[in-house]
Every structure is written in C-alpha cells, then in structure tokens.
Amino acid sequence: MTFELKALPYPSDSLEPTIDARTMEIHHGKHHATYVTNLNNALKDYPDLAAKPLDQILAHLDQVPEVIRTAVRNNGGGHWNHDLFWNLMTPGGSKAPTGELAKAVDAAFGSFDELKAKFKVAALGRFGSGWAWLVAHQDGTLAITSTPNQDNPLMESKHAILGLDVWEHAYYLHYQNRRADYVDAWWNVVNWDQVAALYSARR
Numbered sequence: 001m002t003f004e005l006k007a008l009p010y011p012s013d014s015l016e017p018t019i020d021a022r023t024m025e026i027h028h029g030k031h032h033a034t035y036v037t038n039l040n041n042a043l044k045d046y047p048d049l050a051a052k053p054l055d056q057i058l059a060h061l062d063q064v065p066e067v068i069r070t071a072v073r074n075n076g077g078g079h080w081n082h083d084l085f086w087n088l089m090t091p092g093g094s095k096a097p098t099g100e101l102a103k104a105v106d107a108a109f110g111s112f113d114e115l116k117a118k119f120k121v122a123a124l125g126r127f128g129s130g131w132a133w134l135v136a137h138q139d140g141t142l143a144i145t146s147t148p149n150q151d152n153p154l155m156e157s158k159h160a161i162l163g164l165d166v167w168e169h170a171y172y173l174h175y176q177n178r179r180a181d182y183v184d185a186w187w188n189v190v191n192w193d194q195v196a197a198l199y200s201a202r203r
C-alpha cells in the first residue's frame, strides 16, 4: 500500500479571505504532496510497516527501524497533520463549539474566548515551525499544546481534535511575518462540527 494525497475537501479559493487560494494550492499541492512522496520513499523497502494505518505508525515510532525513523516522523507526521488540517476547516466556518464539546471548553478554559487566547499563546510561542493543538483526554478533559516541526500529539499518545499549522508556508504569502493576524483570522474557517466529531471519537 502507498499513501496518497487526497483532494482538498473544498475549492482552493473557498477559504478566502482568511487563507488565499495560492497559499492553499502551494500548501496542499507542493508541501503536503512532498510529505506523501517522501513518506512512500522512506517505506518502500518496508511493506509490512507501510501496510499499517499511519496513526499507528506515528503512535509507535520506536518500532520503526532507526534508519528511516526520522524520515517517517517528519513526512508521516506531515501527511497526517495536513490531512487533519484540511478537514478542520470549512468555507464560512461553523462559528463555535456546541453540545458536549462546548461544556468541555468551558470546564477547561472558562470560556471559548479564553480557549482562543490560550491557543494563540501556544501558536505564537512555537519558535520556528510547528503546530498548536487542542487535545482531548480519555476522560473528556481538554488541553492546549504545541509541537515542533511535523510532530503531533499522537507521538505522545494524545488525541488531537484541533490543530493549526504555524509553519510560515501556511501563511506567509498573505500575512508575511504577521503570524498573530493569521491565528486570529483562522477562527473564521474552523469547522467545529469536525472538531466535535473528533472529540466524540476520543479513546
């Protein structure tokens, strides 16, 4: 089995003005595509490993042969993170958490606004390239974290329900050095229905 780049779940210009079409096209068609190509190259002599679901590979990197471990970590992480990221956004967004997720947000942070404030601190505090995350624990509680490079919460046995790419390639064409503006604008396109589905599927 080889890993494949799926089409974006919406037209590349449909997240404008929050994320411009050119950024989406390069980000998905070049950056994400390269992670997929490099992941397949790393695994080409390891068919048993390549047959496993990617989340299981990333959750058990210690079982990946050392000679390809860094390549799998970076490119497997890159593929998984971007698959998640595209599906966490939707044209027009879906405004705010609802139901059980909204209750968990209030319990963990006091309010949705406070979640956004703390998430922004994590996104801006990640020096260089990486991701900010909202993770759900098995008991339903929530926490904010961040990771460098293409690492992700799976590698720490945690369940990500929201993730924001803060690599410059994700925002530089439109926002240049203004990462804070990108983070603030991003809430306009978050698909909270998908976040809620991932929250319900935690284990």
Ligand code: MN
Pocket (backbone or CB within 6 Å): 027, 031, 082, 165, 167, 169, 170
């Ligand atoms: Mn990216």
